[in-house]
Amino acid sequence: MLSKERILSLLKSQNYDQLIYEFDEYNTFTIVEEISDLEIDDLIKILVVTPKIISADVFANFDFEVKQEIFESIKKADIEKIFEHLFTDDIVEVLLELSPNRIRFLLDHIDKDTRLAFEELLTYPIDSAGALMTTDYIRLHEDDTFSEALDKVKRQGRIAEIVTDCYVINDQEQLVGTIKLKDLLFGDATDMLIDSMEGSIVSVHVEQDQSDALELMQKYDLLVLPVVNEDEKIIGIITIDDIIDVLEQEVTHDVHSMAGITKVEGSYIDMGILEMAKARIPWLLIIMVTAFFTELVLDHFSMELAVVPVLAAFIPMTMGTSGNAANQATVMVVRSIAVDNLSMKDTAKIFLKETQVSLYLMVIMGIATFIRLLVFPPMIMLDVILSITLSIVISLYIGNVIGGLLPIVALRLKQDPAAMAAPLVTNIMDISSLLVYFICAKLLLGI
Amino acid sequence: MLSKERILSLLKSQNYDQLIYEFDEYNTFTIVEEISDLEIDDLIKILVVTPKIISADVFANFDFEVKQEIFESIKKADIEKIFEHLFTDDIVEVLLELSPNRIRFLLDHIDKDTRLAFEELLTYPIDSAGALMTTDYIRLHEDDTFSEALDKVKRQGRIAEIVTDCYVINDQEQLVGTIKLKDLLFGDATDMLIDSMEGSIVSVHVEQDQSDALELMQKYDLLVLPVVNEDEKIIGIITIDDIIDVLEQEVTHDVHSMAGITKVEGSYIDMGILEMAKARIPWLLIIMVTAFFTELVLDHFSMELAVVPVLAAFIPMTMGTSGNAANQATVMVVRSIAVDNLSMKDTAKIFLKETQVSLYLMVIMGIATFIRLLVFPPMIMLDVILSITLSIVISLYIGNVIGGLLPIVALRLKQDPAAMAAPLVTNIMDISSLLVYFICAKLLLGI
Known part of the structure; x- marks a missing residue:
């Protein structure tokens, strides 16, 4: 049975042949699990003495922090072996995160051809194909x-x-x-x-x-x-x-964008506090500023609120329902652009589909709103109930269509649909559902 | 040059050797592009006359509707050859969508061993490993x-x-x-x-x-x-x-869940209207019902609104800002659970991180709110400005902590964090930010 103690004793007695023989019996993951809490120097030793067929896979499966620590700790004598024994893409990934001095030190201790190759690899932009590739191929x-x-x-x-x-x-x-x-x-x-x-x-x-x-x-x-x-x-x-990692990063970026978070690198736990705050503040500020228009609408209709004060109590419900419906439509279309290559030519189809889906939503939510207003407190007049129900039904339709089409508008403006559409839709819906709410009230209640 | 016309003429003259020879020169994708708008009968002919090494890959790259149409159209004489020439997982994927009668007809015309194998494959639950596997391995x-x-x-x-x-x-x-x-x-x-x-x-x-x-x-x-x-x-x-497709489905499900959409199958364009409405209505109803509590809060503080009417105008801004901040925190943690295996043991870390990030957000957003209220209309008294600013700062903190921890609560309750946390957080924040808003107003304005 492969165990941490066994590996350590083989390393100490320099019985490397036996070590390689035993590693050969197990899959990479088992090896990595056993050795993952060894000292960094022992890990380096293992990478140096095992052939590339083992060491390259083992290293590839370490956590990124371990990989980084290894490259911070390699001694001069081992540098050449380490560079030979790992896949180039794994090495580059780590080098990109090291200090320029450390990179220089490492590259100065390998042979000239390898150094030139790595120097070239390090010049590719961080999101380019070159930064992801390996040069180990046939x-x-x-x-x-x-x-x-x-x-x-x-x-x-x-x-x-x-x-x-x-x-x-x-x-x-x-x-x-x-x-x-x-x-x-x-x-x-x-x-x-x-x-x-x-x-x-x-x-x-x-x-x-x-x-x-x-x-x-x-x-x-x-x-x-x-x-x-x-x-x-x-x-x-x-x-x-490696491309699956890119897929996961892209998805994370999309999901974050839809919640109004700008591009961040790394995992939640490792991310810097300042970096995270920077990624989140821009959209919060935009929301605060656009709320200004919502306030203008509310201010404009303050007379109507004074005449029928109970109207104020149902503003959050109206805004919440239509905003969420719009967000549902946006998220479905944004995801479909990513997965099924939905494009501008599908604009008419989306409009039709959202209109049809809206019919169901409008009927169900209209009935639910009516019953809810009729049965639960605060008790209100029938004409107010009808006015609120009508405004929810209308703004649901507006929300679905705007929510469904906004990602396509983003495509047409050559913007990222996730980044532009999803955060914007809530603001647009806040304002338009408020307008619908008060216009319905004015027309039906005659105020 | 491979062209649709060339392929059709080779098929008509039954010059299959030449067809296979020419297919061999091109990659599967080029072949699929050229033949994709041929008649279904011609496609079946191609699958029957080319060896498995070509036909299996070609078929695998067809759109699902084409695959389905092929299986609806195969004639008795070709069934056995088609089953031999395709990968089992691709066949099963199509069979699962056919009518029981059609499946029976197809299985009745292949040899007994293959039939038994397929009958077994068709018994595995649709989301199981068995329904995804191929039996073509060494x-x-x-x-x-x-x-x-x-x-x-x-x-x-x-x-x-x-x-x-x-x-x-x-x-x-x-x-x-x-x-x-x-x-x-x-x-x-x-x-x-x-x-x-x-x-x-x-x-x-x-x-x-x-x-x-x-x-x-x-x-x-x-x-x-x-x-x-x-x-x-x-x-x-x-x-x-095949597993990449599963990954994409899971991500789509997560993203939809976070927007309050229950599980749906298939692409946006192909999805049924009724199915889509069913996936979206439950959460809209929940939002409507929980808005009831928001109304209760508003109703409870109606006296305060009557004394300082301008307070009503800034409710949307307060609710929007804290709700969005909470949503940002939730989405980051939900995504990190999916990607980095963030778990319950990280609860303290998340609390600490959200507290630290909140400090930045509170300072920046507090200053921004203060300036915005001081400079832009409607003009309000300094004590009202301070009260609103304070309530935004406090509810930002509450939002970040609740938003960050709710996915972990979902884990503890063995619920899907994406489905439970993300839609819930907006409602919790609506109510708590309103409470904070009015409590600050009561304390600072003495109403």
Whole structure:
């Protein structure tokens, strides 16, 4: 049984072969669980003495703070080994969070080619495909035969992050095709790659956004996406496990946007207090300022409130109901834009659908409002009941249509529908439902 | 160049070898794009005449409506071939939406073993691992040598959905290990599987929830997850592309829940009007009913409103600001529960964090409110300004703490935090901010 004590004793007695042998018996996750509370120096030792096939996966599964601490603590002598033993994308991810001095120190102690490669990787914008890619992939040449190719796979494959797909380049190192490992394996040894490879390749440019890479991988159902530079040379691959993280970040960003929170990085617990306050204050201020218009409406109708004071008591119910209905419509459409690629051409469909759904909501909520006002205190006159019920029904319809169409308006203005539509809809509905409320009161009650 | 016309002419002249040859040159997506507006009968023809290695992927990439139409239209003679040529999970997905009569008709025209297998697959609950799995995977025996295993891979592998991992069974067909294709490939032909396989296996039970499968695959970073029955026999695998769909569904459900929408299936455009209304009405009714308490508070303080009528004008601003702040806190914590596994043990941390963030929000929003009331109409007395500012500052703090902790309360009550916390928080804040508002007014204005 693999245990923390066993691992420590093997490390102490420098019985690394036995350690590697025992690690081989367990999956990465079990190993990570056992070693996760070892001292950082022991973790570094393990990464240095185990072959890349173990160390790279183990490191990839550490918590980010552990990864960071490891890179803060590596001694000169171990730097080269560590850089060899990990996947490049995992290293870059950590380097991006270190101080410039520490990065310099680390890069100064690896061989020149590797250093130049990492220096280039570190120049890509933080949200670009380049910052997400790994350079551990299998490269074959178009003039290789299957048997030559399999030899290359054998040499590169053990350490590559994913070996389902191999990438085929020409003399200019341009990506000209892909071939699946299983096709290489089951083909004829004398076949030529150039005749058998898949020639139509989906790839992403190194400086393109990570969300573009995500979209391509979802559209084409890819486990791996090659990354190319402006000369069409392949310089890395993006793997599906990394893109799932991008998906989760995008979703978090969308969900936060819909609640009026600007973009934040990192988990709730680790996030800085000031950073969190900054992300939340802008929208609170906007709400406060736009509430000014709500006050103007209330002020304008103060005479009506003075004549029928009970009207004031039902303002929150009217505003709350129509605001929430509008928010429901907005959230459904925003999510559908993200998942089903709902677009501007669907404007008419959305209008029709919200109108139809509104009919149900208006009937049910109208009846419920009427009964509620009739039965529960404060007791009010029938004409006031009718006026309030009518205004709820009308503002429900306005809310559904505005809520459903606002995300499409955001698309047309080339804005993020989640960031623009969801927070805005409450304000628009506050004002419009108040207007409807008082106009109904004026017309039906003759005030 | 692959074109719709070329494909149609090859189909008409029954030149299937040439068709397969040309399909081989292009990726699945290009093929699907070209053929997607062919007649259903032509699509069925293509699926029947191309080998599984092409047809299975092509079918998997059709829109769901096309898949459904294909299964509605297959003629007797083609049924057997279609069932052979597609991945089982894709077939099951469609069968689940067909009429019982049509399912019966289809299953009656395939061989007995396949029929029994599908009948079993169709019995799994719609959200279970069993309903998501495919039975196209590679099975090896623990007593196989590497060379025997590679022969089996060769036979099964061409048609398996994913061949990175092979599953090793014992005489009782129980799952006893896994081995990576690359290890088989690079190992010694005389090695025994039983010595080289990975013995510690992560698997999911066939009747477990799909969300459990999702969790396991995220936790262990798996591309494939084996599915076992109560006898520990392997009966299928779940692949990462299918689990990404589950992830998106779960996120959609969470996002909808936070906006007070109950669980709905399918895309916005396809969803039934009645279904959508049913998903939205419950929460609108709850809001209407709880607004009753808001009215009670307003009614209770009607005397104060009569003395200082201008107080009424700023109720929406106070309720809006604190409600939105609370909602921001709730959404951040709910999302963090989903992504970072924030749990009950973090209650104190959340309380502390929200308190600290509140300090910033209270200072900034307090100053902003004060200036706004001092400068913009309607002009009000300084003591009223102070009273309103104080109540905004206090209810901001209450909102942040309640908003942050409510999702944790939901966890403790074993409720879905997204469904319980987010819609509830607005109501709680409406009432508590109103109370704060009037208590401040009573104390500071002496009314």
